[in-house]
Amino acid sequence: MAERGTVGVAVGGAVLIGALTALQARINGSLGAELGDGFVAAAVSFSSGLVILVALSTLIPEGRRGFGRLVAGIRSRSIPPWMLLGGLVGAFTVASQGLTVATIGVALFTVGFVAGQTTGGLVLDRIGYGPAGVVPVTVRRLIGALLAIAGVVVCLSGDSLGGVPLWMLVVPAVAGAGVAWQQGTNGRLRVRVESPLTATLVNFIGGTVVLLMAAGVHVAIVGVPHTVPSEPWLYLGGAVGVIYIFLSSVVVRRTGVLLLGLGSVVGLLTTSVLLDALWPAPAAPSTVVALLAAAVAIAGVVVAAVPVGHRRR
Numbered sequence: 001m002a003e004r005g006t007v008g009v010a011v012g013g014a015v016l017i018g019a020l021t022a023l024q025a026r027i028n029g030s031l032g033a034e035l036g037d038g039f040v041a042a043a044v045s046f047s048s049g050l051v052i053l054v055a056l057s058t059l060i061p062e063g064r065r066g067f068g069r070l071v072a073g074i075r076s077r078s079i080p081p082w083m084l085l086g087g088l089v090g091a092f093t094v095a096s097q098g099l100t101v102a103t104i105g106v107a108l109f110t111v112g113f114v115a116g117q118t119t120g121g122l123v124l125d126r127i128g129y130g131p132a133g134v135v136p137v138t139v140r141r142l143i144g145a146l147l148a149i150a151g152v153v154v155c156l157s158g159d160s161l162g163g164v165p166l167w168m169l170v171v172p173a174v175a176g177a178g179v180a181w182q183q184g185t186n187g188r189l190r191v192r193v194e195s196p197l198t199a200t201l202v203n204f205i206g207g208t209v210v211l212l213m214a215a216g217v218h219v220a221i222v223g224v225p226h227t228v229p230s231e232p233w234l235y236l237g238g239a240v241g242v243i244y245i246f247l248s249s250v251v252v253r254r255t256g257v258l259l260l261g262l263g264s265v266v267g268l269l270t271t272s273v274l275l276d277a278l279w280p281a282p283a284a285p286s287t288v289v290a291l292l293a294a295a296v297a298i299a300g301v302v303v304a305a306v307p308v309g310h311r312r313r
Contacts, residue, residue, distance in 0.1 A: 010254035011263045013247055018267025020244035022106050026275045027237040028094055029101025029109075034229040037222070038098030041237075043208070043215035045094050049238030050204040057201050066195025070202065079192050086185040086199075087206025089178035090245065094237070095211065096175045100168045105280065106272035107290045112169045114265050114297070116176025118148050125256050129184045135256035140303055147300030148265045154293040183260055186245065187252035196249040203245055204238075262300060269294035 024045075032041035057063030073079030101109050122145055128134035135141075182203070190199040219225075252260050273290040 010251050011259065013251040014255055014260045014263025015267040017244045017247050017251065017260070018264030018269075019271040020240050020247075020267070021264065022110065022268045022271035022275060024094075024237050024240040024244070025097040025101050025106050025109055025272075026279070027234060027240065028097040029106070030279075031229065031234040031237065032098030033102035034227065034231075034234060035225040036227070037215075037218065037225050038100075039095060039211070039215045039218040040225055041098035042091065042095040043211040044235065045098075045237035045241065046091060046204060046208045046211050047238065048235060049242045050201075050208045052239055052242050053197070053201045053204050057197060060197065062195055063197045063201075066193045066198030067201070069193045069195070070198050073192055079189070083185060083189045083192065084202055084206060086182045086189070087203040087208075088210055089175070089182040090203050090241070091207035091210040091214075093175040093179055094207070094241065095214065096171045097237075100171060104168050105276045107269070107276045107293075108169070109172050110268045110272045111293075112172030113176035113179075114151070114268060115149060116173035116178070117180050117264065118145050118176075118262065120177035120180030121145070121256075121260070121262070124180055124184050129181070135259075141259070144262055144300040144303040147303060148262055148297045151265070151269060151293040151295075151297030151300065154289065154296055183248045183252050186249040190249040191253075196246050199249045200242060200246045204242070262297075265297045265300070266294070269297050 028041055028045050031044065032038035035041050057067055070079065074084075097109065122137055122142070125135040125141075126137050186199050186203060189202060190196050193199060248260065255263065269290070273287060273294055276290060277287050
């Protein structure tokens with residue numbers, strides 16, 4: 001019973017991660033639209049998150065100890081280089097938000113993102129990539145994943161896609177698959193450094209470096225943005241990212257990659273429905289369609305997450 005309660009709390013954390021992801025997508029998409037440059041918006045978002053993490057890692061004893069274990073692990077090669085690359089996926093995800101969300105809305109961004117994340121979670125759990133090891137792809141998990149994808153299909157059934165470039169749906173799908181890998185990688189790094197804060201810091205260091213380089217190249221080609229938005233909320237994307245990546249590295253140990261992804265689907269879809277209803281984008285689906293998609297995806301999470309029966313030994 002206690003184990004079930006722990007998993008239930010972890011699934012609730014996964015839902016919160018999805019909600020925060022949707023909120024960050026709206027913030028970064030709006031900042032990209034205001035600046036007229038999604039690459040600069042992504043660099044600003046990641047840089048602000050890195051500043052927060054450096055401050056926390058300096059002030060909190062756990063952060064200093066975790067960073068020390070990170071440095072020692074890199075020197076002794078007990079932490080392989082690929083464990084340090086999760087930030088590259090985060091950079092791609094934030095850049096895709098800044099480039100697409102202002103046009104297609106949070107819900108349609110979520111459509112592609114969820115398709116990639118769900119598929120990636122199934123594969124990664126099956127091969128045992130996450131810190132929980134091999135998580136069997138049971139019939140219930142498979143049905144849950146298919147229901148989540150069905151929610152995506154429902155969201156695509158409206159007339160809102162007319163005129164939307166195909167790449168605006170493909171890019172979020174690639175980002176979703178990458179995030180499934182990122183969550184597993186972050187979870188394994190967290191185990192090695194014994195600190196979710198340090199694992200999150202590593203992500204933001206790598207992501208910030210890549211995005212600053214990408215923004216620099218883009219500015220050299222198209223020029224500096226002509227306006228600098230004054231609304232403070234447009235600069236909170238980095239802080240939101242710090243929170244949900246930190247939570248991902250903790251929650252994935254209890255849920256596995258697939259269940260974390262499915263829980264995130266619930267938070268993503270329900271929050272994106274609310275955000276698109278309050279601030280509709282040109283290609284956003286109707287609220288009725290988005291609500292139906294969210295309901296189907298939530299059913300998928302319930303099927304995958306709620307155990308049936310008891311095993312006695």
